[in-house]
Amino acid sequence: LDGLAETDWTDATDMDGAQVAVADYRPDWWPTATRLLIRRVRLAPEQVSADPRSRRRRTLHPDQRALPISELTTADAVYGYSFIMTNLDVSTPEQAAAVEHWYRHRTQIENIFRDSKLGAALRHLPSGYPQVNKAWMWGALLAVSIAGWLHQLTATPGPGGRLAGWGVRDGQAMIATLRHRLIRVPARLVRHAGALKLRLPPGHYLLDEVLARIRRLPATS
Template identity: 40%
Template sequence: MGVTPVNGGRGRGRIVIGENDPSLTRYAGLAVTGELARRLRLVELIDAELSVERRARPVKVRRRGVSPGQLVVSIAESQLVGGEFFSDLEEVRADQAGAGLRTVGATPSAPAALQRSKDFRRVHCQRVERACARVGEHLDRALGREREEPVTIDLDATGIEVFGRRKQGAARNRQGQMSYAPHVAFWAQRGRALTSELVGGNREKLSGTECARIATRALSLLPAGHGPAIFRIDSAYYQLELLARLRREGSPFTVSVPRSQAMWKALAEIPEDAWQDAIDMPGAQVAETTYRPQGWKHEPLRLIVRRVPFTAAEIAKRNGSRRLKTIHPEQLELALDGKLASVFGYSFILTDIHWQPTVWIEHFHRHRAQIEERLKESKLGQALRHLPSGDEHANRVWLTAALLALNLTAFCCDLCPAAGASGKAPDNAPLRRAAKTLRNLMFTIPARIVRTGRRLILRPPAGYRHGDVLKTTLDAIYALGP
């Protein structure tokens, strides 16, 4: 005869919510960016840059509360842990236990952050970009990177749909959506945003003067003595004034050229035996000719053409796809009518790089997709999927903070053993980890804070699988020195 448990017929009883534990933090992993920002003097450099700006009124005069640099960094920290609105700063602000771990312990309230963001002007955001560039230079120097390494700068834009008629500066894009269009220049090798410009959604294509201004600003943010800087440019930036400015600056370029009658005419000049297989793109072929854009006062430029075959069946499946626009309109019509079994889609790349073979240039320019990945990461991984304020100046600060958060994750990946950029990761590890992955690895882990002597100990919960990654990353930060 078995023994009957005394409480065998009962459940586990009611769940009772106890008192908050003041030693527990929701965001223990912000210690990583906190320690990194302190060693690189991020807040101090932002405030120093803002203090010398004379083209606009100071963001803040009184010393009470957080400084302008602390404001921008606190918004970025909120975005790092998943914040999507100004109101999400309250979640970080409420984490008093983790205040000493963060870069900005005294996180401002949401209303205060929004109100102060409205006092920023475009030139102030550009000062933040300059400070971030100085921080990146400091990190590269600490990691022993060669300053003379070649630099690739990617220019591209993205659309951010917003809602409401009171969104200052927003406009309807080609699809009729109310939106903004941030234009961003990225340093490809580092995965960092250099500079940005926020305009209405109806200006996804900027004037030549505006394009040249962004390119010049991006070049000015590179470290002194940097290696040759090559620009990879989207077709929306195909402007003669931009190309002329890059020539004056001594920066070579590759630029996607819109398909036009001039391009189809140039294509007809390429003999069939000139085509050769592309690198790492099965079925694709490349060839080249020369082309001089109207108004270009220098030598004829190299026009690299890539062609990709499409069967009639593939075309039928892709009906409405953007890739069908790469096919010559007459050829596409014949294929749709069943009069051709296959046709080619063409892409055109204009360049002044004369020392590299055709296939290298096409392969190099194709990797412009890296900026699309970084822009996607800023929207899906960080908080750039929308711009939350009705005030254009506050939205520009939000954009600046989102790109700062993106750069902070790039800095972390330079040190984190789970990312290939650190040089310590397994061979199959991605170069940089996505924001969601970094949150799971580090940023959003809870931990109990134990203070003993001069040490501060973080005790993550049982089952946390990435303790070695967190410890090694912090050790790498401490190795940078004070």
């Protein structure tokens, strides 16, 4: 990082506040064509946890990582860094941005499979029969799709009109979190003023919001 100048950074593709650069660093034991691609994302101090075990805090520059939160707020800029080893062509800033964008989407796909393992029981196939395992797999992937639809129902427009779903991880809460906040919710179905109403316990505003958005969807024939 110390060998990079501000002019070496170029804006990342489809990621607000992010920039990419290619470092000259390459140990002798790396394959000849390997390059080090670096992405940095500008963070607000309140986005950084005081817990040194925090994943985001561990992405800060070592000098900033050592600072207490009170001093971090006075820094000119706070960045989180990610490093990618690649043998793809990153010889120009445009190529570097395109390669980083490609790797980022690969990571998103891997996160979906990780979420399906942790939240939709895809980590274990239950049978010795391929047909049973195939049905199990499709059920897990259907659960992932339903989670995506729930994010759409709770989404809010961001910069440029892009929708951000509910929760942390840039608006992509894990399936287990959505299950806890939307599905495993105790409620009472009561009749009031001649109409049925679903009464939720205090604090479950997300389910209220989802139900309201479902009711506003246009009717289909």
